[in-house]
Amino acid sequence: MAPIVEIEHLTKKFGSRVVVDDVSFVVQPGTILGLLGPNGAGKSTVINMIVGLLRKTAGEVRLFGQVAEGNQELRKRIGMVPQELALYYDLSAEENVRYFGGLYGLRGKALKSATEDALKLVGLWERKKDKPATFSGGMQRRLNIAMGIVHQPEFVIMDEPTVGIDPQSRNYIMETIEQMRRDGKTLIYTSHYMEEVERLADTIVIIDQGKVIATGTEPELVNLVTAQKNILITVANPQAVILADIKQQPGVIKASLTATQLLITVTVESNDLNQLLLTLIQQSVVVNSVDQQQIDLETVFLNLTGRNLRDK
C-alpha cells in the first residue's frame, strides 16, 4: 500500500524569508506522525501546503500515491482540524457539524448519522443542542475536531488541537485520537508539547526554523543523544562561574549558564562528576543541587539545537 503522504524537498518562502526549508517525510497508512517543533518552527506552513491552503515554493506533495497539486478530489479524503477555531457561534453544536458535513457532500440519513458519530467521538453528543458560546475552550476545540472529521476521512491532520485548554479536555482529545488510530485512521499531529507527541506518535519529525532536524521513533531519537547526558547544577552565586574552565574539563561537550542553573552536557563514558564539582569549588562557586536530566524529546531537541523546545 502506498504511503498516505509523501513530502519531498518541500520549501516555502515568504518574500525572501525561507520558513519551510527542504522538508521531506513520509506517513504510512494507519500510523500517527507527530510534527514537533517550537512556536514559529513552520509546522502550520507545512500542513497548509499539504492540504493545498498555501502554495508551495518548491518540492512535491503526494497524497494517497498521487500528486496533490490541483487534485481537488483528494481533498475530500482528508480531514483538517485547523489551529484557529472555525465555529459558527449562532448555530448549535449539531448544526455546526451538519453544516460541515453538507460541505463535503453528505446528505439525508448519511449526514445525520455522520454528525452523530462525530459528536459522539468527541464527547459532545449530549450537548448537541447547545451553542458553542456556552462551551469551555476545550469543548470548543473538540467541536472543531468533530467538524473536521464529520465526512469520515481516512487521513486527518490536526494542527495543535490542545493549545490553551484544560488538562481534562486535553486528555479527552488524546483519547479521541487514540480511538481514531484504533479505527485505522492515519494522522499528522502537530504540537510543541513533547508529552503529547511521545504518547501518540509512531514516527516523530522534529522541525526547527523550517528545517527537519531529526526523524524517527521515540527510541531512535533518544538514541541520538544517549552517548551524552546532561548535568544540571544549581548554584548560589552564578557570577563566580567561569564557563571557559568548565568547558575545558575532560568529557564536557558544552556548558551554559541561565540565572542560577548551570547545564553541562558530558559524554557518558568520560563523565567525571567529581572533577566538575572540584572545578566549581576552585572557582568558589556554592553548589545548591546537582541533577541529571532524563533523556526525553525535550533533551533531544536541546542537544540538537542548543535551545529549549518551549520557553522556560
Ligand SMILES: Nc1ncnc2c1ncn2[C@@H]1O[C@H](COP(=O)(O)OP(=O)(O)OP(=O)(O)O)[C@@H](O)[C@H]1O
Ligand atoms: N503569511 C505569512 N507571511 C509571512 N510570514 C509568515 C506567514 N505565515 C507564517 N509566517 C512565518 O513563518 C514562520 C513559521 O510559521 P508557522 O505558523 O508555520 O509556525 P508553527 O510552527 O506552526 O508555529 P505556531 O505554533 O506558532 O503556529 C513564522 O516565523 C511565521 O511568522
